Amino acid sequence: MSEKVMMKGNEAIAEAAILAGLRHYFGYPITPQTEVAAYMAKKMPKIGGTFLQAESEIAAINMVYGVAATGKPAMTSSSSPGIALKCEGISYLAGCDLPALIVNVQRGGPGLGGIQPSQSDYYLATRGPGHGDFHVLVFAPASVQEMADLTGRAMHLAWKYRMPAMLLADGTLGQMMEPVVLPEPSNAYGEDNPWATTGTQMKRPHNIVNSLELAPETLEKNNIARFERYRKIEETEPLWEEYLMDDAEICIVSYGITARISRNAIVEARKQGIKVGMIRPITLWPFPKEPLAAAADKVRSFLCVEINMGQMKDDLELAIKCRKPVDLCYRVGGMIPTPDEVLEHIKKLAEGEE
């Protein structure tokens, strides 16, 4: 399907997951991600798949856990408060080395917060959403096209590394409509998954899916082996986009919807002679440390643009080892900065540096 169609971000996620081979979806409605479930409800019966509205978010993630154990692609989606409820299940998936796709179309918090967009689950997503030592792959799309492209990518890598992947979008991206070219159909999960619980046919030992280890020595060994895998992922899988960075003196770091707002601000600032560029992380875990560290050698300062109280700022300061000042431009509570607000911030930085 190479023709452009008009889709909501939430619908693009759903269709892209189906195109990557997903046939089992479990969810529970919550604004602003309900269209993911609504689309699955319409589409799954037509293609012989499963759409199930569970009795709760917790039930939904445990259904994902069950399907994942059989080596089939499984997915759930929710928005911030619902993702918090799923964290126990995500930790169990990680502990059992099972792949799954979890979509978080973020809204404002904490608590019930509000239904307007937010990026305030950055910490929750990137620090391992649940108890115990683990990570999930975290992707931050910035357009409806990327909602589609990164959904397939997330499923492929979740299977490759046998770990949960999270698509971390926000309400704006979920609700807005843009033209999108849907990806070609693929099979994100290989045919043969030797670890899957699919019946032994009396030909092999039992596969056991379990996160409980009786011997502390074994549990330690498993955790260390998992983190060796994470190190490899940190070396090979970071994704980012650089924009006008060749001669930049100020580097904006922003992801998702705020990266697009920042882009407009950068164009305006360039017209006024300010040398500003942007590094846009596309994976938030693994965080693209290397290009940011390299930028720290060249630029005078950084500006984080986020719709939270500065959660990514910590990762940026770690990546550049605090060698250059990092400022923050933010709105919260469902508010989004305008390009003018970002521009004003850039101008203040530029003046301060002269």
Next chain:
Amino acid sequence: MDYKRLTLFAGHYGSGKTNLALNYAYWLRERAPKVTVADLDIVNPYFRTKDAEADLRAAGIELISSAYANSNVDVPAMPKETYALIDGRDSLGVLDIGGDDRGALALGRYVPSILAEDDYEMLFVVNRSRPLTRTAEDAMTVFYEIQTACGLPFTAIVNNTNLGLSTTAEDVLASLDYADEISRLTGLPVKMTGADKRLAPALKDKVENLFPISILELYYMEKEGTSLGKINF
């Protein structure tokens, strides 16, 4: 193009009903002194007629919308003023109905009054670029679902095929057969073909009943020429 006292825009969600309804309200205001837009969308949490409130008021058009529209809560309540518009009969009314059968359900409570007055147009808005209404047959499923949900029969089709700001004249021209097929299947006329006003020069001799529209732009979308790079995996 003639018009009725009440004009209702319904269809698959994402067809462009809200944009169309707003543009139609401006068009009516040039022909009548009193025009009211009623936002009856109980489905969409964002991107609502409320976004255009200041512009509507400046043009002398009243807006009726939920007190909770664009707020931080999801309360699908209908504004009480809608009764004044429907029963008062002293203003032209443009009604923006929520998408699909779920959105149209809320219209049902007003239908007895609308039918009693019998001075309305119920428009089925179609967009061929929407994946779930790509074919006339798929659009017909939505057509019947909406009529069943609200109990108000459609009276005409509006072809509003678009890809947002990147719509081309070719996209619109390629959709004409699709709209004609829906017209044939329903037995209803195509009242108009909505298209971005920037395409009007290329379309005006080729499209009957062309209705040029202004598209509401969102400030967080890139200006032309600054769009995101394609990710290379």
